[in-house]
Amino acid sequence: MGQSDTRARIQDAATVLFRRHGYSATGLKRIAAEADAPFGSIYHFFPDGKQQLAEDMIRASGTDYGRMVLALLDSVPDPVESLVHAFERAADDLAAAAYADACPIGTVALEVASSNEVLRVATAEVFEEWVSTATRWFGRWVAGPKTAQSLAYSMVMMLEGAFMLSRAARDPEPLRVAGRSMAELLRTAITQTGEARHP
Secondary structure, eight states, rough: OOHHHHHHHHHHHHHHHHHOOOOOOOOOHHHHHHHHHOOOHHHHHHHTTHHHHHHHHHHHHHHHHHHHHHHHTTTTSSSSHHHHHHHHHHHHHHTTTTTTTOOHHHHHHHHHHTTTTHHHHHHHHHHHHHHHHHHHHHHTTSSHHHHHHHHHHHHHHHHEEEEOOOHHHHSSSHHHHHHHHHHHHHHHHOOOOSOOOOO
């Protein structure tokens, strides 16, 4: 196996462990074990250690997750229905993962907001990337950049809050409710600004 395979296994293991257990509770020895990689290989690829690995995970998995959500939204032609579909898919995926795998950066973001500036900035920048991407998507359907941005913030906030409630309750219903609520917000915005715009 090449170095790129080892690096990818380390990244994949770190993504799962940080996502499920947070930053402080995830040790490098456990990451190495889960990756089936020599412990020293972590420092070979990430010389600054755990913080550098976590920052890499936040930025890479955050970008990948944003692309996945956008693809889900684009998979259904009607924008209102696509929001319901995306949240339903999130609910199904969370339940299938036994409520362990939600937002890839949410657990770390809550933990490091007041304790690690490097990781706080990384999570903030990923969230802002999501909001910017979602603003462009909503801008295809509603008039006015402020309206589109407001809807984008609402979607990210509802998704993150619903993930937290669903994980705590072991119940996908909060995600389903959030999807219906987002659909209603978009439907109202479209009504207020006239017919739905088309991309």
